[in-house]
Amino acid sequence: MKPLLQHIFSILLLSLLCQVSFAQADVDEDAGTATDTLVIEIDAGPSIFIDYGKLLTIPTDFETKFEAGLSFRFKNRLSPNIQVGMGKLEPGGAINNGTYLSEGWYGRIGINYLMPIDNKSMLYAGAKYGMSMFDESGTYEIGSDLWDNYKDGFSYEGLQADWFEVILGSETKLDNHWSIGGYISLRILNKRDKPSPVNTTLTPIDTYAIPGYGRAFDNTTPAVNVYIRFSL
Numbered sequence: 001m002k003p004l005l006q007h008i009f010s011i012l013l014l015s016l017l018c019q020v021s022f023a024q025a026d027v028d029e030d031a032g033t034a035t036d037t038l039v040i041e042i043d044a045g046p047s048i049f050i051d052y053g054k055l056l057t058i059p060t061d062f063e064t065k066f067e068a069g070l071s072f073r074f075k076n077r078l079s080p081n082i083q084v085g086m087g088k089l090e091p092g093g094a095i096n097n098g099t100y101l102s103e104g105w106y107g108r109i110g111i112n113y114l115m116p117i118d119n120k121s122m123l124y125a126g127a128k129y130g131m132s133m134f135d136e137s138g139t140y141e142i143g144s145d146l147w148d149n150y151k152d153g154f155s156y157e158g159l160q161a162d163w164f165e166v167i168l169g170s171e172t173k174l175d176n177h178w179s180i181g182g183y184i185s186l187r188i189l190n191k192r193d194k195p196s197p198v199n200t201t202l203t204p205i206d207t208y209a210i211p212g213y214g215r216a217f218d219n220t221t222p223a224v225n226v227y228i229r230f231s232l
Helices: 002-032
Strands: 045-050 063-073 078-089 098-116 121-142 150-173 178-192 220-231
Touching (some): 078 121, 098 150, 121 178
Antiparallel strands (some): 045 063, 063 078, 078 098, 098 121, 178 220
């Protein structure tokens, strides 16, 4: 998964650098043509967006993700937004001689502050609050040359977690309705459910991954999202 994140991160940085370069070229051109002043306008109104980076996981056996959202932009450069997604994670190495599955739904709500470079490209910063509801299960086997192999498993339902995010992103218009963009976020875990032991002698296997957040044992985790937006 790390090479994929690095690839997406590189695309986002390249997109950001291209946007800044194009904006600077427009500014230089305007400066060379005398007294024309660039008037930057915010296209107010609703829009829908889909994280196309998540769609790349659907053909894989490792994990499956989907995420989409709604946002509204105001002339004062504020943009409240909401996202809904699902995640299903089956990492091969989570348990030796066993399997692990974490799946569920999550949502985020937040607000961005838009910083236009020109009428085509913009940067933005914002904050979000996220919550996930998920189930997890697993199986494991202990082999022995003296006795029969010992097989067991676990299953937890209705687990919850929530977190906060700070983000920095960029976006570029393709035409009057379509735009592409991406953002880098730092997710900060607030609280999460921990599985309870089935009896007093066994320690339960703790949660490995939280849909929408990432690895449960990291109190902070970086993430990269890339999306395509349609303005209504």
